[in-house]
Amino acid sequence: MGAGGWTRRGTRHDRGPRLSLSYAAPAPQGVVVSDRIAVVGAGQMGNGIAHVFAQHGFAVTMIDVAEGALGRGRVTIEKNLDRQIAKGTVPAEERDAILGRVTTSTSLHAVRGAALVIEAATENRELKFQIFADLDRHTDAGAVVATNTSSISITEIASRTSRADHVIGMHFMNPVPLMQLVEVIRGLATSDATMRRVLEWCRAVGKTPVEVNDYPGFVANRILMPMINEAVYCVMEGVGTPEAVDTVMKLGMNHPMGPLALADFIGLDTCLAILEVLHHGLGDSKYRPAPLLRKYVAAGWLGKKSGRGFYEY
Missing domain, CATH: 1.10.1040.10 (N-(1-d-carboxylethyl)-l-norvaline Dehydrogenase; domain 2)
Known part of the structure; x- marks a missing residue:
């Protein structure tokens, strides 16, 4: 739940709309392993998310404003991957290929070409608003832009963009490589197509998605x-x-x-x-x-x- 160099104080919040709570229904096929993923934030959540997508065959760009945070994030991915290999959950011969799928950048321009962008910066309202305003300028028009927020309104975050229908919450649990759950949070304007794509991405990396209300703290x-x-x-x-x-x-x-x-x-x-x-x-x-x-x-x-x-x- 950290993001390396991205930090700012402030925690104000306005509640979002009340939506129905339901377990995620099966989604149609549409996610392919050739989809490129961008993760904004190289802290413990960001590097964990990058790890999981790379492990399941996706090319991932991990982005952070701090070069040191990117280095630490990559070291963490290597250590966690080695633990998985030692436990027999990942074949040793796949190690180099998995690590080779993770590239890093200090520029938000690197989100271009990504089908899914996941923001995993510090849990701070104003910081996330700023990141999403910046992402709106750089992300491809058809891309899904998700936030790993654990408590902040998806509707509010989406309002800082011109693409609220493509914004959604993907709250991964820590440690990401081990925990199966992802809370998937629909904002007021999130489209059904965006929800279907995100549910499918979650399943593609071995997670169980559960759709929950856009309310403070979710479930x-x-x-x-x-x-x-x-x-x-x-x-x-x-x-x-x-x-x-x-x-x-x-x-x-x-x-x-x-x-x-x-x-x-x-x-x-x-x-x-x-x-x-x-x-x-x-x-x-x-x-x-x-x-x-x-x-x-x-x-x-x-x-x-x-x-x-x-x-x-």
């Missing part, structure tokens, strides 16, 4: 973030230590990872940004971020990526 984070926030309150109020809270949830609720360890993995700054969107967009105090979460983010304790959050790494 995944509207449920997950209040749980994480309540776990932070438990620590802040002295109900239990981080270890105690996580152990209760793992052993008592059969969660594979405790909420605070998960928050560290996601990034405490990302958790705070999503809670801000939920609180502003839904207007309910139950989404108010815990003061301790704000304090940790202000201190630079962002979780695993910074070396310290609720745990030390």
